[in-house]
Amino acid sequence: MTNQKKLGKKREQQKRRTIVLFLIIPLFFLLYFTIYPIAKMLFYSLTDWKGSASPYQFVGFSNYLNIFATESYRNVFFTGSYYLGAGLIQQVISLFLAVVMNKKIQGSGIFKGIIFFPFIMNGVAVAMVFRMFYQVNGGLDTLMNIMGMQDYIKIWIGNPKTCNYALALVYLWKNVGYSFLIYLGTMQSIPAEYYDAASIDGAGMWAQFTAITFPNIKMIVGLMATLSIVNSIAIFDIPYVLTNGKNGSNTFSTTLIETAFTYNKYGQACAMAICVLAIAGVVMVFKNIVFKEENENSYE
Amino acid sequence: MKKKLLYSIMAGMISAGLLTGCQSGTSENSQPSSTEAEPSGNEAASETGAATSQRDVTLSLGFHMNEKYDDVILPIIQEFQKLHPEVKEVTFTGLSSVTDEQQVTRLTGGQYEDVVLIPSILLPSELPNYFAPLGTTEEMAEKYYYGDYLQVDGQSYGCPIGVxxxxxxxxxxxxxxxxxxxxxxxxxxxxxxxxxxxxxxxxxxxxxxxxxxxxxxxxxxxxxxxxxxxxxxxxxxxxxxxxxxxxxxxxxxxxxxxxxxxxxxxxxxxxxxxxxxxxxxxxxxxxxxxxxxxxxxxxxxxxxxxxxxxxxxxxxxxxxxxxxxxxxxxxxxxxQDLFMAVNKNTEHMELAQEFVRFFCERISLPLGMNETMIDGGQNQPELEFLSSLDYVEMYTSPAKxxxxxxxxxxxxxxxxxxxxxxxxxxxxxxxxxxxxxxxxxxxxxxxxxx
Incomplete structure (x- = not known):
């Protein structure tokens, strides 16, 4: 009996040792490439570090205060609202498409591919394609000419009134496929019997959606909405390639890059990066609180 | 015993996996300069001994215009190698797709070439942290347009590639x-x-x-x-x-x-x-x-x-x-245009300093610029007419x-x-x-x- 216990203990120890051995490498990478840089960034955000080998001094929280005291930094939150709007519209469109594609439609595989395709394209490539689309006498202008809408043609990127809308549309177009795929995957995990029973009871498509589909995917809706908020602040590639952040299109990320590399204010840029991280954290916590409660209620 | 063997094999595999990505020096954009770079057969065998000799030097060059490597950059390297036979190879890293921001990151990480382009966003005060002085500002300004442009404490750190x-x-x-x-x-x-x-x-x-x-x-x-x-x-x-x-x-x-x-x-x-x-x-x-x-x-x-x-x-x-x-x-x-510098940690300081001047003095014309030398520097042929215009006065700016x-x-x-x-x-x-x-x-x- 004692031997068996010893053997069991030994096996347990060996099991633990194996787990530890397997975890050492990924943990090392996680610490070295994620946790350590964040800690370092937090440290530099409290300094006036000018990059590379420059000496630095501690400046307390003044870099953080600057974010809200400087007009050019504050404006990026306003720019983010365009992407937030686009992100929320993206959720509605992708949810609609997912509901439609969840039905057995002929050729749905091709449609799914078409909808998802923009997401797998490189962000820079997408931005460059849209540069040609928006340029004067480019794709969009040609299309509008063909449709007899030449009176509404504008200098899409060059006009401050249309610039952010044009960029947000690129963001919407590129990411609809991603949300669509997530929604579709979640919907396909809902047992078909629910829908069959609802149909027998005479429930229409809208009733099925509100009574069966949405309650089953609302956690995912919450997650996607959260990601939309975070992405609206962190968006980088589209404004960077299309406008260099000019014409009022500077986002948090493009401003951060400009602050660090054009003006060598690495300490300030670190504070901005920590700020993005904090916003993402707050949004995630908020989402977890809201959707956790609803989730618990739904099981009651 | 079997467990130990298993752990050893696991550790070995993990180490091998980790080290697979490691290689010395050259990046995927890199290419060797000369025919010596790819010796074959007996020639290779005979050169193995020579490669270990202290006289054999390998320099590395980081420059943009990757697409002009064969037509423009390689001939300059080969010309330099003729003057300095001990330079067996000059490896080239194309920086055309490397942004200034990335180049600063390469500098801070210590991964940059013996002779390399200076990213224009680098603060001049940072130059001594990465590069070796090329001479006094007076000496450089006497020889080159903007030879004293990138200076710290009376020392010049950048050699202009043209004007x-x-x-x-x-x-x-x-x-x-x-x-x-x-x-x-x-x-x-x-x-x-x-x-x-x-x-x-x-x-x-x-x-x-x-x-x-x-x-x-x-x-x-x-x-x-x-x-x-x-x-x-x-x-x-x-x-x-x-x-x-x-x-x-x-x-x-x-x-x-x-x-x-x-x-x-x-x-x-x-x-x-x-x-x-x-x-x-x-x-x-x-x-x-x-x-x-x-x-x-x-x-x-x-x-x-x-x-x-x-x-x-x-x-x-x-x-x-x-x-x-x-x-x-x-x-x-x-x-001024771009500037080149010598890595302060290069093992071949004198050769690198000579090479940077040699390179800068020859790269201008093929890139569409005027030569950087004040005396004897040639201009683009299409611009020769400007010297005959009496209503035009040329000037240079002092260092910023x-x-x-x-x-x-x-x-x-x-x-x-x-x-x-x-x-x-x-x-x-x-x-x-x-x-x-x-x-x-x-x-x-x-x-x-x-």
């Missing part, structure tokens, strides 16, 4: 058609010509402002207009550099006027339109591009591609004033004070650097019927004096 003239590249066919063939020599002539061009639907100036970097020429125009070669450094002590009557204000007013008149390209915000602008100039949709003469050959290539003679595209000084004569000449700025970049950072106005501020504060308001935001610029610059 260019700042001025207007124009389409002669367009001027023939709309401006009676007259190449504007005065500001009034330029304005008249632009008016005619605009009436006929021609874009007068393609600024490429969306890409930001092409705007530096408009900023440097203020130095030219001021008549003070050291004007850029004068704003260090000026609380309001954009006050009424200042050269910066005058130069920016000119740009604002062009924008208000609709004389610029329709979309000044979209980035990366350089190739579009050259094609537009060659086809005659655009008349002028204000830039450096390094772009002349590119523009002429575009004209040639359209079946036009290369002479269709010409170069002229920017006519920023009237009453131009030999006594009241138009100033033409000889501008290191404080300029620091003050620009405080104000977040990239004046005399990248010059993206011109788009934000001058062009966009002017294009939208508003006044340029000089008060705002003065207010931001004023932060340096509080």
């Amino acid at each position: 260019v003239y700042e001025g207007i590249i124009y389409n002669q066919d367009v001027l023939d058609q709309y401006c009676d063939g007259i190449v504007p020599k005065t500001l009034d002539e330029l304005m008249d010509c632009c008016e005619k061009l605009h009436e006929n639907g021609i874009t007068c100036f393609y600024t490429n402002a969306g890409s930001v970097w092409p705007m530096r020429y408009w900023d440097n125009l203020a130095i030219t207009m001021s008549g003070d070669n050291d004007y850029a450094n004068k704003i260090l002590t000026t609380e309001e550099p954009w006050a009424e009557g200042t050269p910066l204000r005058q130069a920016d007013d000119l740009l604002a006027q062009f924008a208000k008149n609709g004389w610029l390209e329709a979309d000044v915000v979209s980035a990366n339109q350089w190739d579009v602008s050259l094609a537009s100039l060659a086809s005659g949709d655009t008349a002028f591009i204000f830039t450096g003469t390094w772009a002349l050959s590119q523009a002429q290539d575009n004209a040639e591609a359209l079946g036009l003679p290369r002479e269709t595209i010409g170069f002229m000084p920017f006519p920023y004033k009237n009453d131009v004569s030999a006594d009241n000449p138009l100033k033409l700025r000889i501008a 004070d290191n404080r300029l970049q620091e003050m620009a950072a405080v104000a977040e106005i990239d004046v005399f650097a990248y010059d993206g501020y011109l788009l934000d504060y001058i062009m966009i308001p002017s294009l939208n019927g508003e006044e340029p935001q000089y008060d705002k610029l003065n207010e931001l610059w004023g932060k340096n004096f509080k």
Whole structure:
């Protein structure tokens, strides 16, 4: 009996040792490439570090205060609202498409591919394609000419009134496929019997959606909405390639890059990066609180 | 025992996996310079011994223009190797797709070549942290244009790869058609010509402002207009550099006027339109591009591609004033371009220092620039005519004070650097019927004096 216990203990120890051995490498990478840089960034955000080998001094929280005291930094939150709007519209469109594609439609595989395709394209490539689309006498202008809408043609990127809308549309177009795929995957995990029973009871498509589909995917809706908020602040590639952040299109990320590399204010840029991280954290916590409660209620 | 063996195998596999990605030195963009790089058969065997000899030196070079490696860069390397047979190989890392930001990261990580391009965003005060001095500022300035431009404590750290003239590249066919063939020599002539061009639907100036970097020429125009070669450094002590009557204000007013008149390209915000602008100039949709003469050959290539003679595209000084004569000449700025430096940790310091000069003295002409040597440096053949113009006076600017970049950072106005501020504060308001935001610029610059 004692031997068996010893053997069991030994096996347990060996099991633990194996787990530890397997975890050492990924943990090392996680610490070295994620946790350590964040800690370092937090440290530099409290300094006036000018990059590379420059000496630095501690400046307390003044870099953080600057974010809200400087007009050019504050404006990026306003720019983010365009992407937030686009992100929320993206959720509605992708949810609609997912509901439609969840039905057995002929050729749905091709449609799914078409909808998802923009997401797998490189962000820079997408931005460059849209540069040609928006340029004067480019794709969009040609299309509008063909449709007899030449009176509404504008200098899409060059006009401050249309610039952010044009960029947000690129963001919407590129990411609809991603949300669509997530929604579709979640919907396909809902047992078909629910829908069959609802149909027998005479429930229409809208009733099925509100009574069966949405309650089953609302956690995912919450997650996607959260990601939309975070992405609206962190968006980088589209404004960077299309406008260099000019014409009022500077986002948090493009401003951060400009602050660090054009003006060598690495300490300030670190504070901005920590700020993005904090916003993402707050949004995630908020989402977890809201959707956790609803989730618990739904099981009651 | 079996467990131990299992753990050993696991550890070995993990180590092998981790080290798979490690290799010494060369990156995927790298290529060896010479035939010695890929020896075969017995030759390889016989060279194995030699490779370990201390006389065999391998230098590394980091430079952009990857596409010109075979035609332009390799011949220079081979010429250097003939003079220095101990240099068996010069490995090349193409930096065309490496941004300045990435290059700074390479520097801070210590992963850069023996002889390498200096990223233009690097603070001059940082130069000694990465690079070795190439000589005293006096010595370098005596030999090269802008030889003393990147200096710290009397030592020069950057060797210029060439110099260019700042001025207007124009389409002669367009001027023939709309401006009676007259190449504007005065500001009034330029304005008249632009008016005619605009009436006929021609874009007068393609600024490429969306890409930001092409705007530096408009900023440097203020130095030219001021008549003070050291004007850029004068704003260090000026609380309001954009006050009424200042050269910066005058130069920016000119740009604002062009924008208000609709004389610029329709979309000044979209980035990366350089190739579009050259094609537009060659086809005659655009008349002028204000830039450096390094772009002349590119523009002429575009004209040639359209079946036009290369002479269709010409170069002229920017006519920023009237009453131009030999006594009241138009100033033409000889501008610096990029600089190369020697890694301060190189194992072959003397050879690297010799190579950087050798390389810089030969790379200019094939890249469309004038040679950097003050005595005996050759110019682009297409620009030889400028020396015969008695109403043109060329000048160079002294080294920029290191404080300029620091003050620009405080104000977040990239004046005399990248010059993206011109788009934000001058062009966009002017294009939208508003006044340029000089008060705002003065207010931001004023932060340096509080």
